[in-house]
Amino acid sequence: MSVSYLFAPKELRRRRRWLNRWWPSVRLRLDPLQQLRVDGRYVPVSIANWKLIPSVARSLLSTRIARPLTFAEDRRLTVVIPYRDREQHLRQLMPVLQEKLREQRLDYRILVVEQESGSKFNRGRLLNAGIHYAADLTDYYCLHDVDAVPIVANYACPSQPLRLVNKLIGLQGKSRHNDHYFSGAVSIRKDQVQAANGFSNEYWGWGKEDDDFFFRLLLTELLCYYDLEGTYQDLPNPPHQQVHRRYPWTPAHVRRNRQRRSLLLRGLVDPADDGLNTLRYEVVERGGSAEYGPAYEKIRIRW
Template identity: 30%
Template sequence: MKVPVVSTINGPAQGSYILRGLAAAARSSYFKFTVGCVLIYVVMEVCFDAKGFNEVDVSKVLGRFSIAENITEAQAQGNNGIVTRNQTNDIPGVPADVLSDNIRINSSAGKLCPLIPPNLVGYIPTKMDVPSLEAVESEFPDVMPGGHFRPKECTSRHRVAILVPYRNRAEHLKIFIYNIHRVLARQQIDYGVFVIEQGDDKEFNRAKLFNVGYLESTALYDYQCFVFHDIDLVPVDDRNVYTCPQQPRHMSVRIDSRSGVPYVLMFGGVSALSKELMLRVNGYSNLYWGWGGEDDDMTFRLKHIKQTILRRPADIARYTSLKHTQSKKNAGRHAILKKWKERYTKDGLNSVKYKIMNLEFKKLYTWILVDLRDP
């Protein structure tokens, strides 16, 4: 601030001018002091956990912002949503949303896992010759009973429930369970695998089993997000990290040699939702008995709350399909789908009825046998 020259002013005018100058200086100092306090507060909030007062490495905090800029740059440059090695520090090609998901860190105390899991290798071919799950349990010593895994070396940034509807697919079950752990254990996520088996004799109700899986898994653990997973789809690239998405994520973009999806609103196969979104749309509909319709119903629910379905690049979001006979189609699915809007607030998590017939924590998964018939 330029200091006024007062020696050339005499008498009362001089005193008045001095007072005005001092007032201006005071206002300026107060402004600087206020700004300084705000900046100090921001730095303290960023660098320290106010509740636990756990010190954070400032370089890591600053690194988050540079990585966030890299994400924006990757998306702006049209790199298919991939962050490449020259955009981050020696990071293999991974979807940009892996970084953005990981920046929204888990609030748990402890050493957080790296933004990019260090053990990712990319393509992992599906192992098809799995003799039995009992025979391969020793290959997964770090998987806890119930198929629950969490990294020992750090605190995971995501708590993820893998929900798998099931009936009469014993051969698929052992292949899926074996291979899903081979891939997910490399991603440093805190995950549990739930196989929800329909034990009654009614037509298969995939969506209702998802609702059961959601309710039963959240009763056991504080999961943040959910991957709704067909048992006949096995991930083959560990860069397709099962992180918790901010928006709905359709994950099975490429199946076998088929690249892309049949239609843009598709949400079937393998999809992920946060707990918040699952609650906002009231879960899946319980009305779809037989094949088809339930995924489109969920898509309409998500669009209704102004959500956009996101997808990763097809060369990463790829899966092997296990051969199977398609279930009987639901002839009435189109009529049910037409009325999705008038019933979605009362048809879903808040209306699902079922009976638990058995629940067992097997070594590599939690098995929930359920009767879906109304009591």
């Protein structure tokens, strides 16, 4: 407790306590599993620096225990790729991805879920639609971005949710390490994604739906890992999908997404009220590709 707080007026202290209760203002400085390693390669995704209210932080830390990470064989994999206006990326990704999956002798199918034009992009809904559409034919999923091309990746079925990406190498030869996000390419068992109720359907545009999903998994008492050796090539996004970077202010949809995530972190949103169980979509077109083979399917959906 700071000295300035002790000498603050009583009413000001009361207001700060109230804000601390309802607004995330306490950062978790320590992750009790930060030093855990599995086979020297797999590490729990850190929860340090999450801003949480104290009651949520205590609850999360009480369930943060070591859980083993193992890999199962003879499981059916569906790679779900959310997609819109990325034909060039898809052509770069597909040959490399299919070669990796064949090398690892996996029973796989690839499902590209395309959003019909005319509405604002919603990555979470696309992933939910792919998860639901492929549920009867799969044991686990890899939720895969179309602009992440694998260089070193393990697509086997993990016992705990696993982020395959650790290093993203850009086209200019620079690399960046991402220790605290849970996106890019994530392998997860069907029962686990269903237990978390999938993604929220309420994140429009780009951003924060992956944070929401990661926190849903934490609330389900799963221990999420990432692969230290996982390396991907990061393809550049089209200019029209980087529109928010042109402006000095934060666009409205980004603010709304941040507010939605904040509600979840404050315990004011129940994941059971928004996700796979509330998803509504219609498949308007489906088909395969002679170029990509029988394990490939693409569906176009609308809300």
